[in-house]
Amino acid sequence: MSLVPFSRREETLFYMVAGFGAAIVAIGLAAALYMEHSGHVVTGMNNQIVWGLPHVFAIFLIVAASGVLNVASIGSVFGKVLYKKRAPLSGLLCIAMLAGGLAVIMLDLGRADRLVVAMTHFNPTSVFGWNVILYPGMFGIVAVYLWTMMERRMNPWSKPVGFAAFIWRLLLTTGTGSIFGFLVARQAYQSAVLAPMFIIMSFAWGLAVFMIVQRVMFAWNAMTVAPAIRNRMKNLLGVFVAAVFYFVAVYHLTNLYFAKQVAFERFILLDGGIFPVLFWGGWLFLGTILPLLLLYLPGLSAMCGSVAIASGLVILGAFCQLYVFIIGGQAFPLEIFPGMEMSSSFFDGRVDTYTPSWPEFILGLGGIGIAFTMTAIGVRVLRFLPEDDLTHLEAAGNVTD
Amino acid sequence: MSNNDRRGFLAASAGLGLVAIAPGVHLMQVAQARPAGEPASKLQRWGMLVDTAKCATGCDACVSACATENGINEKVADPRQAAQWIRKIDLKDPKNGRQHSLPMMCQHCAEPPCVDVCPTGASMKRADGIVLVDRHICIGCRYCMMACPYKARSFVHQPLTQQNPEVPRGLGCVESCTLCVHRVDKGQKPACVEACPEGAMVFGDLEDPNSDIARRIAQTATTQVRADLKLNTGVRYQGI
Structure with missing residues (x-):
């Protein structure tokens, strides 16, 4: 299947879409800067409701990031051809949403400037601590997974790497659920x-x-x-x-x-x-x-x-x-x-009672903006569009209900 | 020498003697303080016993003393965003109407959930049982606040000024009762204990069987709050 070159109109449209995403990211970052400068006094969060709207956005993005990779897992691990065609897109979405979610959770920290401290001080009994390893690890594994799928010479490796990503993803979501599950x-x-x-x-x-x-x-x-x-x-x-x-x-x-x-x-x-x-x-x-x-x-x-x-x-x-x-x-x-x-x-x-403030909402939206922009650019510059060969699928028995 | 002269001489000698040994008595007290550079010891476990029968409803001398000692003086528009290291809780048993008033603060657990969950290790327990937050590596994630069963921790929501140099605090960090560690290390009692007009709070070494606190815990029924969680708290209550 050959792809038709982009028309000028389509090109303009793409730049508008990417610009829209970048604008959302920019106002999200501005909100984070405002919160960082003024302190969390400008949020609706307090000493009883310590996690607020940014955490709703961040946890949605992180959990959905793990789940979207399920599409790739069904293809690679369970060998379903229909899903295999969608595996690269699923990997890209996983990375994009994980980036958005992590950005929100990091920028909501009281001391967002201490990212290096978070990366260099590790408490093995903390579920959050595990996540400091699980989240960047997920980026790494999915990036390698995408490489094995998109680089023809690396294709033979896509199944074992896909399997590793599948296991890692289950661990990651177990970790996210356990952030709450272990609060006695x-x-x-x-x-x-x-x-x-x-x-x-x-x-x-x-x-x-x-x-x-x-x-x-x-x-x-x-x-x-x-x-x-x-x-x-x-x-x-x-x-x-x-x-x-x-x-x-x-x-x-x-x-x-x-x-x-x-x-x-x-x-x-x-x-x-x-x-x-x-x-x-x-x-x-x-x-x-x-x-x-x-x-x-x-x-x-x-x-x-x-x-x-x-x-x-x-x-x-x-x-x-x-x-x-x-x-x-x-x-x-x-x-x-x-x-x-x-x-x-x-x-x-x-x-x-909790009333979310605008900066919190905009910060959360900024996370979605990051995922959106990364996806928009990714699908434009690389070949992520699922290309279905229906005859092949039918032969593999993958499209019967 | 007449009797009057002898009395006068004895009184003057006693007075002089007192003046002479007073600095020594003071030094003995200071000598109990840990010398600078020496680490906290596992042989001690600092704790507190609160007698709720003596704790008066409406009295907040401990809360005021804590605020003064630790420089908690900022004005916060939303009281829910204000830091409270110690607070008075009024309790009522709905079954029989019995009421209590008591101070609530960090319980300095032997198995502190805040220390377990802290991703960077900023929440830590000293060898002598005092649970603290290292302000240099706290990233302000507030996970410890989610984990604390006593709501004992506060997050600093706004920039601070006029701090007590001995008690560093900071925007974006989590903090809680330090058991006045800066005073304890000098051989003094926590400010709240010293300020309590009823003498309802006893501070001391739980590991020393001869200490007042250890003897009282051995002799009277005391309670650990949320004992079901098996956190082995350093703060105990009597009368609830």
């Missing part, structure tokens, strides 16, 4: 189920991002994804979304039944203000039920754009879910004296 004191976290839950969330969110990027890239090149391939991938997305639902249900049931965190569950699910709204309306209805209907209901799933809309909704639901999980988990008061009523000048025993 907080009612919202301290659960072993969080590590596998984050892995399955990464599968769903990563694939949703991939579906949207793939659709845009095909549209840009005046192509459409073959219906058989689209069906195959949308079914996989549906399975992942349903699996996330299962894990979230287990997590809440464990809290209710086994860990007896009834007051916390009541807060998150019933009377916690914005949090129940985002949980039921945002994550469950918009981010889970509606996408499943769009993906599986015969009338809706055949509709043009249904998969892209479902993917967008899955991403929206992911943000709602993370907001409830991260902010809601901290807003609920810490039980320092279980069974006692507490009050103090430090807001003990009181539900905290």
Whole structure:
């Protein structure tokens, strides 16, 4: 398949797109500089809600970065030709989103200038410490993986390197889930189920991002994804979304039944203000039920754009879910004296409120801007467009539903 | 020599004697301080015992003393962003209405979760059990604040001025009660203990069986807050 040279109009359009991405990155960096200069006093974060909106953006990007590589893993590790064609794009998206997420989390640090300290001082008992190794390691492995896929002479190595990336990715998301899972004191976290839950969330969110990027890239090149391939991938997305639902249900049931965190569950699910709204309306209805209907209901799933809309909704639901999980988990008061009523000048025993400030939001958006710009430039300068050979796929039995 | 003269002589001698030995008594106190350059020892474990029966509701002498000693004097518009190294908590048991008031601060755990989670090792426990933050390598990630079961840590949200040179603090770093380590190293008690008008706080070496704190912990029922977490806290409470 030969690619048509870019037209002048298309070239202008590309520069506009890249310029748009760069502008978002620039205002994100300006927000970070403002926060760095003034201190976190200009954010909505405080001494009770210590992690805020930047962490919602960063964790989404990092978790989705790990999950988007799933597409490549299915190709390389499990030998599915349909996904193998998509492996380079999946690797690029992984690197781009990881860069965006890490930039946000680093720029939100109280001392972002101490990046070198973070890289040179390592505490082996810290899950964050593990991540200091896991995240840059992920960059390295995926970069080598892309090289083995895109450089013909290195092709024989793509399977073992792909396998290493697959394992590393599982470790990485286990590490991200365990950042919360190992917090013994907080009612919202301290659960072993969080590590596998984050892995399955990464599968769903990563694939949703991939579906949207793939659709845009095909549209840009005046192509459409073959219906058989689209069906195959949308079914996989549906399975992942349903699996996330299962894990979230287990997590809440464990809290209710086994860990007896009834007051916390009541807060998150019933009377916690914005949090129940985002949980039921945002994550469950918009981010889970509606996408499943769009993906599986015969009338809706055949509709043009249904998969892209479902993917967008899955991403929206992911943000709602993370907001409830991260902010809601901290807003609920810490039980320092279980069974006692507490009050103090430090807001003990009181539900905290959090209003994100503009700099936080813009910093988070800047992270998405980094991922967007890296992807836009990457797909332009290198050959990342999945090129499907349907006859070959059918022969491999990869496009039957 | 008359009786009056003898009395006068004895009184003058006693006075002179007191003046003569006073610096020595003072020096003996100073001599308990650790000489500069000598590392903290594992043979000691500094701790505190709070008698909540003596701690008065509404009294915050310990909080004020801590703020003065450690230079926590900044004005913060949103009180939720203000640093609090020690605070008074009022407790009420909803079942029987019993009330307590007590100071809450870093519990100086033997197994501190903040030290476990700190990515750079800035959160650390000294050999003598005092849990501290190394301001030079704290990156301000706030993971220790997420991990602390006592909400004992604060993040510095805004630039600081007028600091106490002995207690460095800094924008973008996490901080908490240091057990007035700068005073302890000089053989003094933490400021809060000294300021408590009711004598409700006892400071001392938990490892020394002859210390007041160790004897009281051996004789009376004391509580570790969130004992279920098995953190072996250095701060104990009596009466809750």
